[in-house]
Amino acid sequence: MKLMGLLLAVSMCTFGVSAQAASTSDKNLQINKVAEGLGIPWGMAILPDGTMLVTQREGKLSRVNLDSGEKTDISGVPAVKAQGQGGFLDVALSPDYADSGWIYFTYSKDVDGQGATTLARAKLNGNALSDWNDLLVTNSRTSKGQHYGSRIVFDQQGHLFFSIGDRGERNTAQELTNHNGTVLRLKLDGSVPQDNPFVGQDNVLPEIWSYGHRNPQGLYYNVTTQQLWGIEHGPRGGDEINLIEAGKNYGWPEATYGKEYYAPVSIGQGKEVEGMENAIKVYVPSIAPSGLVQYQGEAFPEWQGDLFSGALALQHLNQVKLDNNEAVDEVRYLRDMNKRIRNVIESPEGWLYVSTDNGEIYRIQPAGNE
Numbered sequence: 001m002k003l004m005g006l007l008l009a010v011s012m013c014t015f016g017v018s019a020q021a022a023s024t025s026d027k028n029l030q031i032n033k034v035a036e037g038l039g040i041p042w043g044m045a046i047l048p049d050g051t052m053l054v055t056q057r058e059g060k061l062s063r064v065n066l067d068s069g070e071k072t073d074i075s076g077v078p079a080v081k082a083q084g085q086g087g088f089l090d091v092a093l094s095p096d097y098a099d100s101g102w103i104y105f106t107y108s109k110d111v112d113g114q115g116a117t118t119l120a121r122a123k124l125n126g127n128a129l130s131d132w133n134d135l136l137v138t139n140s141r142t143s144k145g146q147h148y149g150s151r152i153v154f155d156q157q158g159h160l161f162f163s164i165g166d167r168g169e170r171n172t173a174q175e176l177t178n179h180n181g182t183v184l185r186l187k188l189d190g191s192v193p194q195d196n197p198f199v200g201q202d203n204v205l206p207e208i209w210s211y212g213h214r215n216p217q218g219l220y221y222n223v224t225t226q227q228l229w230g231i232e233h234g235p236r237g238g239d240e241i242n243l244i245e246a247g248k249n250y251g252w253p254e255a256t257y258g259k260e261y262y263a264p265v266s267i268g269q270g271k272e273v274e275g276m277e278n279a280i281k282v283y284v285p286s287i288a289p290s291g292l293v294q295y296q297g298e299a300f301p302e303w304q305g306d307l308f309s310g311a312l313a314l315q316h317l318n319q320v321k322l323d324n325n326e327a328v329d330e331v332r333y334l335r336d337m338n339k340r341i342r343n344v345i346e347s348p349e350g351w352l353y354v355s356t357d358n359g360e361i362y363r364i365q366p367a368g369n370e
């Protein structure tokens with residue numbers, strides 16, 4: 001009873017703070033559930049035929065008919081180490097999918113009993129994967145179950161970016177001899193581009209593009225502005241949106257607004273540290289962000305250029321308005337659903353699809369679209 005009272009007090013306090021921090025307006029949205037029963041739907045990618053590939057963290061891949069909600073299991077999925085936050089993670093179509101047929105995946109691979117964030121690609125024939133090929137098994141393996149990352153995005157110039165968390169070993173995020181806490185830049189075949197920022201330096205992995213990340217579970221590459229955006233889980237009160245540039249250090253665990261979970265104790269050298277990049281936005285309290293898009297579509301013209309991410313802990317769809325790369329406003333949608341939002345993508349029609357940890361996928365269109 002005492003514990004219940006304490007939990008209630010804590011949750012009400014959290015609600016009060018976040019309610020001040022942002023407004024909510026779902027009234028202009030038409031929100032429809034299109035599918036359910038998808039476990040933890042981590043990654044989503046829409047195929048040219050209009051169906052959606054959905055990874056389920058526990059190790060399944062499904063094709064979802066977005067009109068009927070019908071689900072079809074895809075065979076040929078590798079064994080994944082579904083432990084803690086790990087499992088079958090992101091899915092993304094190659095920019096040259098129509099010609100090459102490559103589909104990219106991230107997952108936690110069992111390496112000697114430990115989990116390693118891994119990038120792979122495969123082809124889809126009917127409802128079966130073929131040509132599965134691990135492009136990079138990162139050396140981030142540990143028996144810890146947290147902070148795998150990992151999103152995949154493309155720059156449309158022959159490169160992909162792929163994020164990896166610190167795997168619960170925070171000091172590794174400042175080391176350049178491992179993949180922990182980094183964003184990597186690779187060619188589409190997994191090889192290292194020779195114009196990567198650390199190529200040719202001793203004791204630095206040449207695939208590293210940026211480092212000092214804690215757990216980046218959202219990435220978005222804007223092909224028009226050629227900007228790479230990331231959103232990552234900080235510790236308590238330290239979630240960040242970053243504009244990710246070549247060779248830069250994003251601070252973790254030396255520079256962070258976050259506090260230790262066991263007590264409100266500061267971490268590292270301070271909130272902002274010389275030589276380390278400041279975040280574009282910090283969330284206090286943490287929302288636990290996952291998935292990221294910068295809206296480009298015509299369905300919601302007023303949203304163009306805005307960042308959208310899912311919020312797991314604070315259970316909403318998060319919108320950040322930018323002006324000249326500064327965060328100037330924030331809106332929180334879908335709060336009444338009371339569900340952990342796992343991912344958000346934009347469809348070719350300019351609609352948003354969000355997935356929840358309840359195994360559901362929702363479509364968001366302008367109100368009155370029916």
Ligand SMILES: [Ca+2]
Nearest residue numbers: 240250251252
């Ligand atoms: Ca940072």
